[in-house]
Amino acid sequence: PIITETADAIWDRVHLLRWNRQFDEAERDIALPDKLRKEYSGILNWLIKGCIRWQESERKIIRPNSVMQAGIEYRAESDPLEDFMATKCELNARFTTTVKTIKEAYKDWCGYENIKDMVSTRNFNDYLRERGCVMKPIRLDGKVAKCWVGIGLQENESDL
Structure with missing residues (x-):
């Protein structure tokens, strides 16, 4: 199955x-x-x-x-996020990425890979938490944004 x-x-x-x-x-x-x-x-x-x-x-x-x-x-083999994580992300406690940025990167990757059934937001968040990432509000450019601490997009994927 x-x-x-x-x-x-x-x-x-x-x-x-x-x-x-x-x-x-x-x-x-x-x-x-x-x-x-x-x-x-x-x-x-x-x-x-x-x-x-x-x-x-x-x-x-x-x-x-x-x-x-x-x-x-x-x-x-069944992990719907494995390829995305391997090709677009890096897990590291020093990295911080906004929730919006990581979700947009995933959405863009799904479009590029022609993946129709995206992982739900809940499952995506659970997946990151299981890998040690923590979601918390962080002040960026004078505004508070929801961020994932512990994950970053690979250099060519992010401006963070």
Whole structure:
């Protein structure tokens, strides 16, 4: 599925299992249902033991490293802001950019990249907060403007 949400809340629930093996018709085991049927009691015992382990571990499922890594890779592939951040922005505590400037840069980038479904303002803001940016009012040229502290546009993108 396509996940455009950038918040950790959704990604904490995604557990991606990669299937690294496919079986062609010649490898198909047509007797597999009968083989499994003969092992029902063993399979049930295995499930019960797994349930007990889960209950004893405060109902936490320990994910294998391969599942965690697959989730990280899938999140990066699905990240609707990854390319924008990589090509147009720099994260650094010394940088400050107005909310208006960064939003306009994103809008312009989406137009240039022919992206129709822009990330919502709420998700965009959550994304920046998750990366350590802080929104706060700052006095610029005698006026107070909402700014993001911790992000700047790359040199060729900003006059700040």
